[in-house]
Amino acid sequence: MSDEFSDHGESSRLDALHSYDILDTPSEVDFDEITNLAAAICNTPIALVSFVDKNRQWFKSVKGLDLRQTARSMSFCTVAIQNPKQILQVENTHQDDRFKSNPLVTGDPKIGFYAGMSIVDESGHALGTVCVIDTIERKLTADQEMALRILSKQIAEKLTLRKRVKQLEVARQESKTFEQGLLRTEKYLRNVINQAPTAIVIFSGSQMIIDSVNPLMLTLLNKDEGIKGKAFLEVLSNPEDQEVWEILREIYRTGQPMLKKDQAVSKRGTGKSEIAYYDYIYTPIVENNAVVGIINMATEVTDRVINSVQYKENEAKLLETNGHLWELNNALSASELTLKNLYRDLGVKEARLQYILDSLGEGVGITDEKGNIVYTNRRNQEIFQVNKDDMLKLSNTSVIWGNKRLNGTPLPDDEHPVTITLKTGETVRNFEFLVRDSNGTSIYLSMNTSPIKNDRGEVTGAIASFSDISERILLHQRLTESRESLQMALASANLGTWYINADTLEFLPSDRLKELFGFYADDEMPYEAAIEQIVDSHRTRVTELVNAAIESGEPYDLEYPIIGFHDKKLRWVHATGRLYAFEGEEKKSHFSGTIADITSRKMDEQRRNDLIAMVSHELRTPLTSLSGYLQILTGKIKRGQNDTALELGTKAQNQVDKMIGMVKGFLDVARSGEGKIYLDTTRFDMSDLIQSVQSEMSSTVIGHSLLFSPVEKVTVEADFAKIEQVIVNFIGNSIKYARNNSPINISCFRKSNSVVVEVKDEGVGVSERDQRYIFDRFYRAENSQVQLKSGFGIGLYICKEIIIRHGGEIGVSSELGRGSTFWFSLPLTSENQKYE
Secondary structure, eight states: OOOOOOHHHHHHHHHHHTTTTTTTOOHHHHHHHHHHHHHHHOOEEEEEEEEOOOSSSEEEEEOSOOOSEGGGGGOHHHTTTTTTEEEEEEEEGGGOOOTTTOHHHHSSOOOOOOEEEEEOOTTTEEEEEEEEEESOOOOHHHHHHHHHHHHHHHHHHHHHHHHHHHHHHHHHHHHHHHHHHHHHHHHHHHHHHHHHHHHHEEEEETEEEEEEHHHHHHHHHHHOGGTSSSSSHOOOOOOHHHHHHHHHHHHHHHHHHHOEEEEEEOOOSSSOOOOEEEEEEEEEEEEEEEEEEEEEEEOOHHHHHHHHHHHHHHEEEHHHHHHHHHHHHHHHHHHHHHHHHHHHHHHHHHHHHHHHHHHOSSEEEEEEETTBBBEEEEEEEEEETTHHHHHHHTTTTTTGGGOTTTTSSSSOOHHHHHHHHHHHHOOEEEEEEEEOOOTTTTTEEEEEEEEEEEESSSEEEEEEEEEEOOHHHHHHHHHHHHHHHHHHHHHHHHHHHEEEEEEEEEEEEEOHHHHTTTTTTSSOOHHHHHHHHHHHHHHHHHHHHHHHHHHHHHOOEEEEEETTTTTEEEEEEEEEEEOOOOOSSSOOOOOEEEEEOOOHHHHHHHHHHHHHHHHHHHHHHHHHHHHHHHHHHHHHHHTOOOOOHHHHHHHHHHHHHHHHHHHHHHHHHHHHHOOOOOEEEEEEEHHHHHHHHHHHHHHOOSSSSEEEOOOOOOOEEEEHHHHHHHHHHHHHHHHHBTTTOEEEEEEEETTTTTTEEEOOOOOOOOHHHHHTTTTSSTTTSOHHHHHTOOOOHHHHHHHHHHHHHTEEEEEEEEEOOOOOEEEEEEOOGGOOOOOO
């Protein structure tokens, strides 16, 4: 099986598949529900969610197979994903050149039918398929094809959601890391400023907004922390402050630092006049070559000014201190820049997170601890047809949503999944309920909710993700309605139904089945009791067929008589059934079917057979005597050489022979119903039989050309006379219904381990409808040309019974107006069989 992807396209597809981290993951209920739904909708025993890897196809969810992966070389799904927009449907794998030699077709699981729809992600990559498989030929309906498309789309959306949730978690962790780093940096800077051995104040912007000020500077300014966030002139308006304002403006304009030494300052708020001396260092804060703020540090040098000697002694220390201050200033500038960058990066991450959430195929909403909506992504707004601003005015229990349970009753606020999460702090998964959008359209949702907690573990809100499952719910409702219609049909047909556990033989009969077997509705009716009611002559055969059907999975179809348990009435029933095989603990394999009462039909057939047998027997005796008399009469006429009398006697003898043949046919019909067609089996060569037919028919047929093809010597074990009877009947029908002077071709040839005989004519032909019933007893084709011909509709029926008794097959292929080919096959003797 070829793989037609280009190297580049396949590499891109494999990269996309691996990005979802889905391969070799455990089973998940969500995916198993999809395979169960696909199998139920398409009525197949096998359903898969398959992903096509480089050298294998791996099954995320498997129903009906004990496999998790196969080689890609035998993968049907590889062919399916080559045309991802179309469903690949192989109605009969044994007739499809692409798959008929596939090991999965020739061996287990013996795939006879396959239908798969590609799982295509948002980038257009076909990752795999959701597919259904059966062992028999079949064809999906339009509804089943639509269901496969919907399920493949849901799987793609689930994969996208998994990927987006993972990306969201990574972004959340990155954001948390940045936030923690930001907090640590801010805390560090505040500690540095607060614990610095000098007074420090940081201004930002042209208005010199006080961003940060340490306790030493607040003492120097005689202010409290209330000045933070205010402009310089708003809190410092004394005349001496005006000079400082001009200095700040100059530094902001030029970007040049400034040092003011030995500045005298009147200490304020001390109750007495005191002069102190400070060195002021003004350093600009520069970002992107522009001044964005100024750091002002004030170091008291009163002692230095008062005592120059002490000043000189401490000069080295002061210089050292100033050096540290310069380093601190540089560190503060670098930290400020880092802080700005963190804020910028945080904004980028927030935008990225918003993009990811808006790209999700599911709606996402976040509420506060009261259930008020504080965030909504784009898909949320699309589902409810509500814009963002209006959405943020609502809560999860707002009347506009019309929250209802799936049965249509109102959903109490306490039962809403968001409310449950806010109250309990627990996660709620796959909660399904009914809502309506702003236009009043009903929508079925499946919602997952998780709590948002602070550092103390308190619930501060909830996050909800949800998807529109209206299509799936409505599809499920239609499936339920179909099942109910089936039950109504069974009731209308007055059929009994039954169920047998294939492992335990637990037997569950319907009330109608109990009635047919003569039990009361409230009686226990185990499997053994049901078998016991079957008439002795058929019990063993029924038991064998039931066991064979359970072991092989072949359909079960049988007619047999039963004796009622209570009423002792003899009834004939027609039973049909099949094995439904499942794997896993949730579903058990079972054997189920129906039983119909056919007693009336069987009694009619018996009465008809009895009448035929009686009439045939009564006619046979006088006809035999009459035939003897005619033979004697014909002999005497021959000796008297009376040609006219001889001709009349011969015609009379022919008519008697025909009547004897008809009586014999009626007797065969009666015997076939009782299984009493006797075979005188011998070993003979089919070429001898065809030569015998040719000798007999060629001398008596007028108006048609009998063309016998050469026959190779082939030995069979059969009743020579009865097989000859079948061929003569085929030729007789062709003569009866073919045009005058048209050829009739008779051929006999070996085919595999059988010998086949065909009789082909150019007659009126047989319609498709009549072909299904033409071998039934007393059936005559609904054709005006056929109805004009004499006959009782028993010849082909007798032919079928003869061939079946020989273990062969019989059939017809025909087209109206263009003739027919009637054929039968017989098994060869062992020495003539060829083994491949």
